Amino acid sequence: MEQTLLIIVGAPLVASIIAGLLGKQIGRAVTHSLTTASIAVACALSVQVLLGLLDGAPVFDGPVYTWLVSDGIRMEVGFLVDRLSALMMVVVTFISLMVHIYTIGYMRDDPGYTRFFSYISLFTFAMLMLVMSNNLMQLFFGWEAVGVVSYLLIGFWYTKPTAIFANMKAFLVNRVGDFGFLLGIAGLVHLTGSLHYSEIFAQAGTIAGSTFELIPGHAWQAATVICIALFIGAMGKSAQMPLHVWLPDSMEGPTPISALIHAATMVTAGIFMVARMSPLFELSETALSFVLVIGATTALFMGFLGIVNNDIKRVVAYSTLSQLGYMTADLGVSAYAGSIFHLMTHAFFKALLFLAAGSVIIAMHHEQDMRKMGGLRKYMPITYATALIGSLALIGFPGFAGFFSKDAVIEAVHASHLPGATYAYWCLLIGVFVTAFYSFRLVFMTFHGEERMDHHTREHLHESPWVVTLPLILLAIPSVVIGWPGIGPLLFGDYFQGAIVVAPAHDVLGHLGREYHGPAAFVLHGFTGPAVWLAAAGVLAAWFLYLKRPALAAVLRERAGGLYTLLENKYYFDWFNEKVIAAGSRKLGMALWKGGDVAVIDGVAVNGSARLVAWVAQTARGLQSGYLYHYAFATIIGLSVLLAWLLWRS
Amino acid sequence: MADTQLLLGLSFVLFALGLVGVMVRRNALVMLMCMELMLNAVILALVTFSLETATLSGAVLVFLIFVVAAAEIAIAIPIVLLLSRQRSSLDVEGYDRLQG
Numbered sequence: 001m002e003q004t005l006l007i008i009v010g011a012p013l014v015a016s017i018i019a020g021l022l023g024k025q026i027g028r029a030v031t032h033s034l035t036t037a038s039i040a041v042a043c044a045l046s047v048q049v050l051l052g053l054l055d056g057a058p059v060f061d062g063p064v065y066t067w068l069v070s071d072g073i074r075m076e077v078g079f080l081v082d083r084l085s086a087l088m089m090v091v092v093t094f095i096s097l098m099v100h101i102y103t104i105g106y107m108r109d110d111p112g113y114t115r116f117f118s119y120i121s122l123f124t125f126a127m128l129m130l131v132m133s134n135n136l137m138q139l140f141f142g143w144e145a146v147g148v149v150s151y152l153l154i155g156f157w158y159t160k161p162t163a164i165f166a167n168m169k170a171f172l173v174n175r176v177g178d179f180g181f182l183l184g185i186a187g188l189v190h191l192t193g194s195l196h197y198s199e200i201f202a203q204a205g206t207i208a209g210s211t212f213e214l215i216p217g218h219a220w221q222a223a224t225v226i227c228i229a230l231f232i233g234a235m236g237k238s239a240q241m242p243l244h245v246w247l248p249d250s251m252e253g254p255t256p257i258s259a260l261i262h263a264a265t266m267v268t269a270g271i272f273m274v275a276r277m278s279p280l281f282e283l284s285e286t287a288l289s290f291v292l293v294i295g296a297t298t299a300l301f302m303g304f305l306g307i308v309n310n311d312i313k314r315v316v317a318y319s320t321l322s323q324l325g326y327m328t329a330d331l332g333v334s335a336y337a338g339s340i341f342h343l344m345t346h347a348f349f350k351a352l353l354f355l356a357a358g359s360v361i362i363a364m365h366h367e368q369d370m371r372k373m374g375g376l377r378k379y380m381p382i383t384y385a386t387a388l389i390g391s392l393a394l395i396g397f398p399g400f401a402g403f404f405s406k407d408a409v410i411e412a413v414h415a416s417h418l419p420g421a422t423y424a425y426w427c428l429l430i431g432v433f434v435t436a437f438y439s440f441r442l443v444f445m446t447f448h449g450e451e452r453m454d455h456h457t458r459e460h461l462h463e464s465p466w467v468v469t470l471p472l473i474l475l476a477i478p479s480v481v482i483g484w485p486g487i488g489p490l491l492f493g494d495y496f497q498g499a500i501v502v503a504p505a506h507d508v509l510g511h512l513g514r515e516y517h518g519p520a521a522f523v524l525h526g527f528t529g530p531a532v533w534l535a536a537a538g539v540l541a542a543w544f545l546y547l548k549r550p551a552l553a554a555v556l557r558e559r560a561g562g563l564y565t566l567l568e569n570k571y572y573f574d575w576f577n578e579k580v581i582a583a584g585s586r587k588l589g590m591a592l593w594k595g596g597d598v599a600v601i602d603g604v605a606v607n608g609s610a611r612l613v614a615w616v617a618q619t620a621r622g623l624q625s626g627y628l629y630h631y632a633f634a635t636i637i638g639l640s641v642l643l644a645w646l647l648w649r650s
Numbered sequence: 651m652a653d654t655q656l657l658l659g660l661s662f663v664l665f666a667l668g669l670v671g672v673m674v675r676r677n678a679l680v681m682l683m684c685m686e687l688m689l690n691a692v693i694l695a696l697v698t699f700s701l702e703t704a705t706l707s708g709a710v711l712v713f714l715i716f717v718v719a720a721a722e723i724a725i726a727i728p729i730v731l732l733l734s735r736q737r738s739s740l741d742v743e744g745y746d747r748l749q750g
Contacts, residue, residue, distance in 0.1 A: 626746040
């Protein structure tokens with residue numbers, strides 16, 4: 001078992017190192033074969049591990065290497081492979097494999113071809129380390145490593161100033177989240193003296209009984225403080241409001257990484273982490289409420305932004321934000337299994353949508369503005385079909401993967417009695433309409449309607465090569481069918497037994513499970529709820545505004561001037577960050593430089609001591625008159641004083 | 651007894667002469683001689699006490715002071731000689747080049 005796991009994480013790492021250091025020597029074909037093969041091996045072994053676990057193989061939880069032991073705290077590289085991490089491993093390696101294949105076509109003409117393969121393999125390694133970890137230190141290592149690779153890949157085209165700005169932004173915003181995450185880890189180590197999941201969870205009772213006095217006189221429940229701190233880390237990585245600002249800008253990177261990192265895997269690390277920490281989150285209803293409200297707010301308000309954007313990738317990015325909000329809200333009502341289920345289905349259809357968008361972008365010669373597209377359906381049938389499947393799965397068309405997971409999310413939030421659950425339920429419900437609207441706005445603007453591209457582009461329009469369309473087709477299949485076999489065991493069965501802990505009082509999925517009678521009944525039941533009809537209304541509205549009466553959209557934009565400006569400026573989050581936080585930091589830095597560095601350290605400490613020495617010397621040189629009799633006099637006086645003192649003392 | 655007092659009185663007078671000489675005279679050579687005078691006053695006092703207490707340590711110390719005095723003169727005289735060559739004067743008022 002240990003050997004298998006080492007190969008799963010080791011193969012992408014080795015391939016990445018070889019591709020990164022020797023890429024130029026071994027050539028493009030060898031590089032992409034090597035890295036893709038390494039991911040394929042990891043993927044096959046992950047599937048084997050998952051199947052083994054389903055057959056009843058024991059959960060692997062153990063160290064493979066002890067890095068150091070300090071004050072009784074062991075820092076180790078270790079793996080915990082239960083059904084939760086095995087599922088994540090399969091999702092990560094499968095999407096990564098698809099993206100590797102896709103990249104062969106997408107990056108064909110790029111001078112950084114081998115570098116790109118090295119990065120995405122390295123990313124796969126880091127992400128696997130994150131999900132397979134059995135302790136917080138390795139989790140943090142993976143957490144930061146995926147952040148670094150994300151930084152490198154957003155700024156992949158490093159000559160582009162916007163890309164450099166975007167990767168810096170992603171890095172800085174994630175620092176804020178990581179700070180909270182580190183505080184959470186530190187709190188856990190402080191209380192339990194261990195970094196290992198199993199040891200920490202075993203002491204859940206101790207944590208529940210402890211309090212922190214952050215402000216003297218106000219004792220706070222330790223579990224609440226720790227869980228909120230950990231969740232702030234998740235907010236950074238999973239782009240929840242108000243730390244979401246980096247994700248839309250990360251679209252400056254090449255499209256394959258938008259699919260792999262910024263849709264399917266890395267951004268779901270926060271969701272995974274909270275699910276992994278479920279025994280702790282169950283201790284604090286306050287923290288759960290916080291998670292729920294943040295998630296629901298993100299789900300609705302980021303969806304609105306998708307409506308006004310015209311960049312094909314950014315629309316998908318806002319949709320990702322919104323869907324991450326759904327997962328987070330589901331975590332908030334303790335439906336961790338529902339979150340992971342939605343994470344999995346989302347990984348498939350969102351990667352599919354991004355890759356389809358990438359396919360369109362190749363055909364359009366790197367034009368991303370949807371206003372210059374239209375009518376691509378007849379030029380790119382495979383891309384159109386797969387994008388349509390992805391969109392249907394995203395809006396929750398009955399029977400598609402997204403339907404099962406999203407409907408379960410909404411039902412779970414509806415069934416919850418946590419403070420904020422009603423607000424969250426309405427946010428998510430309206431979010432369904434918004435999701436359907438922007439998804440089909442994208443489909444209609446890109447693939448239907450009149451052809452708005454220029455003559456030259458139209459002549460060169462053609463379907464992408466097979467390396468691009470194959471991953472699209474392979475991703476489209478699970479986007480359609482994965483819900484049918486998945487929903488029963490994942491949501492209402494005992495698949496996550498032992499991996500996820502839910503307190504009986506919070507068990508909304510168990511409550512829903514009593515009315516669950518198989519996937520077909522679930523689909524039929526969906527028609528009685530509002531979500532399906534809202535999604536249909538969204539599609540109809542998009543069809544009416546963008547196909548039937550395209551002029552109406554402009555009129556609406558005129559009418560809702562203020563609201564449109566608000567959305568256009570993304571609720572002024574960027575404005576606030578740049579004008580208040582960044583400018584304030586710069587002012588603070590300037591003040592510290594002028595006040596602290598120049599005035600105090602340089603002025604008082606460094607130059608001040610030099611001036612003091614000079615002043616003492618200037619004063620003391622007056623004593624040196626140069627006259628012999630002055631010195632003789634001083635000697636005699638000194639001698640007399642010394643003698644007098646000796647006599648007086650005795 | 652009277653001898654002792656007389657000798658100690660002489661020693662005091664000699665020391666006072668030397669001290670005043672060092673402080674008031676401006677001739678480098680005279681100042682040196684006054685210093686020797688003070689040393690001799692001390693030697694006289696030591697010898698007197700040695701006689702009075704019938705011990706030898708005072709007399710022994712005298713030899714040490716002779717050695718010190720000889721060494722001092724051996725250094726001081728050449729200094730004064732060189733200074734007087736530079737300035738062609740023995741007046742210490744003129745020797746102010748050590749002023750800070």
